[in-house]
Amino acid sequence: MSITLIIxxxxxxxxxxxxxxxxxxxxxxxxxLFLIITFFAIAGHYLLLSAQFLAAVHIIVYAGAxxxxxxxxxxMLNLNKETEPHKKPLIKFIAVIAAGLLMxxxxxxxxxxxxxxxxxxxxxxxxxxxxGKVLFKEFLLPFEVSSILFLxxxxxxxxxxxxxxx
Amino acid sequence: MEAINSIPLNYYIIxxxxxxxxxxxxxxxxxxxxxxxxxxELMLNAVNLLMVAFSRYLGDSxxxxxxxxxxxxxxxxxxxxxxxxxxIYRNANTSDTEVLNELKx
Numbered sequence: 150m151s152i153t154l155i156i157x158x159x160x161x162x163x164x165x166x167x168x169x170x171x172x173x174x175x176x177x178x179x180x181x182l183f184l185i186i187t188f189f190a191i192a193g194h195y196l197l198l199s200a201q202f203l204a205a206v207h208i209i210v211y212a213g214a215x216x217x218x219x220x221x222x223x224x225m226l227n228l229n230k231e232t233e234p235h236k237k238p239l240i241k242f243i244a245v246i247a248a249g250l251l252m253x254x255x256x257x258x259x260x261x262x263x264x265x266x267x268x269x270x271x272x273x274x275x276x277x278x279x280x281g282k283v284l285f286k287e288f289l290l291p292f293e294v295s296s297i298l299f300l301x302x303x304x305x306x307x308x309x310x311x312x313x314x315x
Numbered sequence: 316m317e318a319i320n321s322i323p324l325n326y327y328i329i330x331x332x333x334x335x336x337x338x339x340x341x342x343x344x345x346x347x348x349x350x351x352x353x354x355x356e357l358m359l360n361a362v363n364l365l366m367v368a369f370s371r372y373l374g375d376s377x378x379x380x381x382x383x384x385x386x387x388x389x390x391x392x393x394x395x396x397x398x399x400x401x402x403i404y405r406n407a408n409t410s411d412t413e414v415l416n417e418l419k420x
Contacts, residue, residue: 310402
């Protein structure tokens, strides 16, 4: 068993177990903290797949910005108590069955798929240099459009959270 | 330290599927709108992971650029979504989705 495989299994179990805790934790703050662990495990997978740029962006955007926003909202709305009423056990049971069936269907569908793997793929496709070239040559228009999206999201967020809309 | 040599692509497919299903389970079982939102983020990340794995194994860097755009859209989505949640909380004084059923038929 090579060291890469051991790292893969470790990161996978870390991601899956902390994702399960996100779903089943009673306290929302614990959910946020375990979601951060899941994101770090996924960033580790990105490094394993030699996508260094995406690993760094993932940590900065998700762990650094989005989860801080979540924590901030939970603290502001004072939801950090275990007061959430739970759904009926029957609905929970049905949800578990449905999720299990979804998993089964997707795995079965992917099992039959034939994927040609390029074993001699260039390992530098995840580097900042390559991605920057692709981003600013082939995807320049979507890149600029996403800045308009950010502007719209910013204006929308400010407008929505204003105290009195009139 | 190269995943492509020792880990089959199927492992990544199954891992991403499992993460996606855990996220879907969370959306179905939880009642707190913020936790449901976090589970949606989990599902987005499962898809991102699969996209990076495919991009690496097929030797095409376009997939990673797409993941970059998905992250940008997710950040905008979280900002607007949390603003909506704050507004709902201010008006209804709850984030429980069973109480917020005005639009339910």
